[in-house]
Amino acid sequence: MIEFGGRGILLDIEGTTSSVSFVYDVMFPFVRRELEPYLETHWGESDLAAACDQIARDAGHDSLVAWATEASGAADNIEPAAAQRKLVASEVARLMDGDVKATGLKQLQGLIWRDGFESGELLAHVYDDVPPALERWRLAGITMRIYSSG
Known part of the structure; x- marks a missing residue:
């Protein structure tokens, strides 16, 4: 001993x-699948707002609101919260596709995983x-x- x-x-x-495969085969696909429903369900919660603002800062913007304002065109008739969720979802997909270890992405993944583990939908290996x-x-x-x- x-x-x-x-x-x-x-x-x-x-x-x-x-197992390493648990992270790549279960946890990452769970985030991809649950991202948009999670954003819709938890929008307005402080932890999610902080993660989304960090994602915006990681992308070079002052905040999510500033990013959405910069990205919106005069012809856009999309609700501001929906536009912000769309930006976040698109950026998360891009970061995950590139296997980027960005702070905001990790914050958001952690929130989604916590939700999955607490609901019993995710079970750890x-x-x-x-x-x-x-x-x-x-x-x-x-x-x-x-x-x-x-």
Whole structure:
């Protein structure tokens, strides 16, 4: 048995606690599928507004409202919130297609995943040896943290 004298353990998720394929085969497609319904359902919530503003800033704009104003033409008869959701959805698809690790994208993905896990629609894959290891470390008073690059 390996003796550990530290106070904490820093873990990664992909390939450490869970399969890499779970992220690419389940979680990313879940975001793509649920993005527009999530935006529609949660529009106006502060966490979502912050993520969308960050997506706009990541794209080089001052805010989502400023971006939507810049993008709208005089002939546009689309409702402002719908125009903003359309911009966000388009940018998220572009970022995901390019495997970009942008802050706003990660914020929004996290919100959608949280919703999926809380509803039970997403169920995490965890390697069999992970839960007992986490429990042993918890009982030993070792703190655990997750690090992920995105």
